[in-house]
Amino acid sequence: MRIKPQIADKIATTIFNIVAGILVLLLVFFAGYLIYRGKSKLNLDFLTSEPNSIEAGGGIGPPLFNSIYMVVLSMAISLPIGLAAGIYMAEYAKPSKVTKMIRFCIEALASLPSIVIGLFGFLVFVQMTGWSFNLLSGALAVSLLNLPVITRISEDAVRNVPLSVKEASLALGATHWQTIVKVMIPCAIPGLVTGLILTSGRVFGEAAALIFTSGVSGYPLDFTNFNPFDSSSPLNPFRPAETLAVFIWKVNSEGTAPDARTVADGAAAVLIICVFIFNIASRVFGTLLNKRFAGKTNN
Amino acid sequence: MVTTRHFFDKELEDLHQNLIKMGSLVEESIERTIIALKKQDVEMAREIFKDDDIIDEMERSIERKCMNLIARQQPLAKDLRVISTALKIITDMERIADHSSDIAEITIRMAKEKYIKPLIDVPKMAKLAKDMVNKAIDAYVRLDLELALSVCRSDDAVDELFYKIVLELINLMKNDPKSIEQAIDFMFIAKYLERMADHATNIGEWVAFVITGEHEHLSRHMDR
Amino acid sequence: MDKNLKLYTKDLNLFYGSTQALKNVTVDIEKNKVTALIGPSGCGKSTFLKTLNRMNDLVHNVKITGEVYLDGSNVYEEFDVVDLRKKVGMVFQKPNPFPMSIYENIAYGPKIHGIKSKSRLDEIVEKSLIASALWDEVKDRLKQNALGLSGGQQQRLCIARVLAVEPEVVLMDEPTSALDPLSTLKIEDLIDELKENYTIVIVTHNMQQAGRISDNTAFFLHGQIVEYDQTEKIFSMPSDKRTEDYITGRFG
Numbered sequence: 001m002r003i004k005p006q007i008a009d010k011i012a013t014t015i016f017n018i019v020a021g022i023l024v025l026l027l028v029f030f031a032g033y034l035i036y037r038g039k040s041k042l043n044l045d046f047l048t049s050e051p052n053s054i055e056a057g058g059g060i061g062p063p064l065f066n067s068i069y070m071v072v073l074s075m076a077i078s079l080p081i082g083l084a085a086g087i088y089m090a091e092y093a094k095p096s097k098v099t100k101m102i103r104f105c106i107e108a109l110a111s112l113p114s115i116v117i118g119l120f121g122f123l124v125f126v127q128m129t130g131w132s133f134n135l136l137s138g139a140l141a142v143s144l145l146n147l148p149v150i151t152r153i154s155e156d157a158v159r160n161v162p163l164s165v166k167e168a169s170l171a172l173g174a175t176h177w178q179t180i181v182k183v184m185i186p187c188a189i190p191g192l193v194t195g196l197i198l199t200s201g202r203v204f205g206e207a208a209a210l211i212f213t214s215g216v217s218g219y220p221l222d223f224t225n226f227n228p229f230d231s232s233s234p235l236n237p238f239r240p241a242e243t244l245a246v247f248i249w250k251v252n253s254e255g256t257a258p259d260a261r262t263v264a265d266g267a268a269a270v271l272i273i274c275v276f277i278f279n280i281a282s283r284v285f286g287t288l289l290n291k292r293f294a295g296k297t298n299n
Numbered sequence: 300m301v302t303t304r305h306f307f308d309k310e311l312e313d314l315h316q317n318l319i320k321m322g323s324l325v326e327e328s329i330e331r332t333i334i335a336l337k338k339q340d341v342e343m344a345r346e347i348f349k350d351d352d353i354i355d356e357m358e359r360s361i362e363r364k365c366m367n368l369i370a371r372q373q374p375l376a377k378d379l380r381v382i383s384t385a386l387k388i389i390t391d392m393e394r395i396a397d398h399s400s401d402i403a404e405i406t407i408r409m410a411k412e413k414y415i416k417p418l419i420d421v422p423k424m425a426k427l428a429k430d431m432v433n434k435a436i437d438a439y440v441r442l443d444l445e446l447a448l449s450v451c452r453s454d455d456a457v458d459e460l461f462y463k464i465v466l467e468l469i470n471l472m473k474n475d476p477k478s479i480e481q482a483i484d485f486m487f488i489a490k491y492l493e494r495m496a497d498h499a500t501n502i503g504e505w506v507a508f509v510i511t512g513e514h515e516h517l518s519r520h521m522d523r
Numbered sequence: 524m525d526k527n528l529k530l531y532t533k534d535l536n537l538f539y540g541s542t543q544a545l546k547n548v549t550v551d552i553e554k555n556k557v558t559a560l561i562g563p564s565g566c567g568k569s570t571f572l573k574t575l576n577r578m579n580d581l582v583h584n585v586k587i588t589g590e591v592y593l594d595g596s597n598v599y600e601e602f603d604v605v606d607l608r609k610k611v612g613m614v615f616q617k618p619n620p621f622p623m624s625i626y627e628n629i630a631y632g633p634k635i636h637g638i639k640s641k642s643r644l645d646e647i648v649e650k651s652l653i654a655s656a657l658w659d660e661v662k663d664r665l666k667q668n669a670l671g672l673s674g675g676q677q678q679r680l681c682i683a684r685v686l687a688v689e690p691e692v693v694l695m696d697e698p699t700s701a702l703d704p705l706s707t708l709k710i711e712d713l714i715d716e717l718k719e720n721y722t723i724v725i726v727t728h729n730m731q732q733a734g735r736i737s738d739n740t741a742f743f744l745h746g747q748i749v750e751y752d753q754t755e756k757i758f759s760m761p762s763d764k765r766t767e768d769y770i771t772g773r774f775g
Contacts (some may be wrong), residue, residue: 375771376759
């Protein structure tokens with residue numbers, strides 16, 4: 001049966017529109033359902049009180065804080081290293097066997113399962129160092145997870161800067177380094193922001209790698225204590241720090257409080273909302289950075 | 300090997316053909332005007348006069364063609380020299396044809412009179428001039444430097460004949476005042492023929508320009 | 524050395540790996556004149572241009588033998604690359620402004636060479652934009668993104684950007700080939716003004732352009748200079764038949 005080209009075109013357009021619609025619906029449904037199920041817990045009390053494993057009415061304060069702290073810490077570790085590695089691969093590495101080897105390692109690292117990274121983290125960052133479960137070990141483990149991705153995204157973002165722009169800078173008498181810092185990285189910001197969003201979202205939701213590194217406990221915490229060297233201060237990275245995702249896992253599998261179900265649902269809702277907020281905030285930040293660099297546009 | 304600018308080369312070919320045609324018309328006008336002069340043929344003279352319009356029209360059309368080529372084809376180097384030379388040559392040729400008409404006019408005016416002397420040197424001058432035109436156009440089309448220079452050299456022979464005729468006519472006038480009117484007419488005829496040769500020399504100079512890139516004045520010598 | 528020679532090369536050879544792109548190129552570039560480099564595609568003229576400001580250094584496995592001199596000093600041995608590129612600026616074929624504001628584009632060069640004072644930068648930006656005949660069109664929107672300008676304006680911006688570092692030589696690699704006829708003519712007028720203060724070397728595919736704006740012309744073929752002379756002579760009576768064939772468009 002021969003279909004007329006115009007009809008085939010219409011069919012294809014419709015199918016693509018439907019697929020896009022399905023994707024949107026999926027997201028709305030998925031997120032919406034979870035938020036709906038957890039909506040009873042979306043209040044300040046829930047967000048700030050400590051978890052209670054015996055009675056009802058526990059909250060997610062410390063796990064939420066730990067998650068945010070974890071994102072900040074692991075990004076602080078992996079972003080600079082990943083960016084530097086990406087710049088190296090894009091701008092300094094000469095095509096050679098060594099470079100091929102490096103690329104292979106990066107890709108291999110990227111495909112390791114997170115539970116394996118978690119076990120590695122347990123062995124090195126927990127046992128070998130003698131630190132026991134702590135937030136820093138978790139951040140290190142998650143950084144290992146994210147490093148290859150950030151490196152790849154950075155490398156691509158820098159490579160995508162047009163050669164003409166680089167040439168123009170060099171022809172004006174700028175050194176290679178000046179060109180990278182003043183022109184190439186600012187041009188690459190949109191790509192880098194995408195990398196930032198992807199990887200930080202992953203940190204937020206990571207559970208497998210953190211169970212054996214940052215642990216499944218982490219309170220009581222004294223939120224008025226700002227001394228990072230004190231064991232009860234939330235700012236201390238060397239304490240066990242159960243993140244929100246790990247908390248959800250724990251409550252769902254061994255929740256002993258009577259309202260464990262609702263607590264888990266509420267936590268899940270909060271987690272999703274946090275990811276959305278972070279997503280939007282990063283984009284806004286990226287756009288602002290770009291505007292400052294690029295000047296006003298006519299539109 | 301086929302070169303590019305096929306269309307342009309064809310246009311240049313057409314230009315050359317037109318110049319050859321105009322050249323042969325001019326040569327013909329020289330020949331016919333001398334025949335008319337010798338035979339005192341008024342009809343022929345009148346025709347020569349009329350046919351000058353055809354030559355004028357040819358000058359205009361070749362000129363248009365050259366301007367067109369310059370505007371549309373952006374000629375450079377040799378192409379430019381060839382086309383600008385064509386513009387110059389047609390002017391000289393048109394003048395030569397004009398002089399033929401002038402001689403025809405005089406023929407008509409002297410029609411009823413008997414000539415005061417037999418025509419010997421005048422036809423000689425005319426033949427030389429006609430040959431010069433022929434060679435000059437040939438030199439242009441074939442880009443033959445030697446031929447072009449030989450045209451310029453031939454001018455000397457024409458000038459000599461001119462002075463010979465003038466001296467003879469002056470003698471005639473001194474001896475017989477009644478012959479003055481005709482003598483003056485013949486002097487004009489001789490002058491016109493001398494001018495035709497000068498124009499042919501100009502054509503030769505321009506042809507040399509196309510080949511060497513230098514335009515030298517080879518016609519006027521001040522050693523008289 | 525003849526003080527009218529701004530740049531000259533001696534037996535310059537360039538190899539991309541095992542392919543030879545430039546063969547024994549020896550040429551003088553006169554000070555405060557426009558020198559045009561013409562020739563068919565791939566004949567080496569852009570490659571040659573890039574040896575003058577060492578942009579070829581960016582390409583892998585490039586080997587250069589022979590000498591290039593700027594004001595009598597060897598470009599490859601006696602000059603620091605950054606200093607060289609400050610003195611020898613380059614404008615590219617496709618306008619390539621940075622995706623920044625107009626002001627920042629022009630200020631980029633002076634800034635990386637150490638100028639920090641805002642008033643001095645303002646002065647330089649204005650002076651450069653005036654010199655490249657763009658000031659009147661953009662003086663009220665210096666903070667707007669340069670990519671919002673038209674093609675011709677962008678190219679003039681790139682010229683202003685080069686002028687801002689106060690070079691002595693400006694190299695142009697087919698600067699108007701991507702522009703419409705009016706922008707092209709505006710830039711040609713600009714080049715004519717600039718040659719009073721700068722030495723200009725321009726690569727062009729456009730024969731008529733070379734005829735219009737250059738004082739000297741070099742004809743490149745297969746990496747060699749076939750003929751180099753005053754433009755007037757090359758265009759009316761070239762000495763080499765290959766030059767004549769190229770100029771009159773007779774390729775066989």
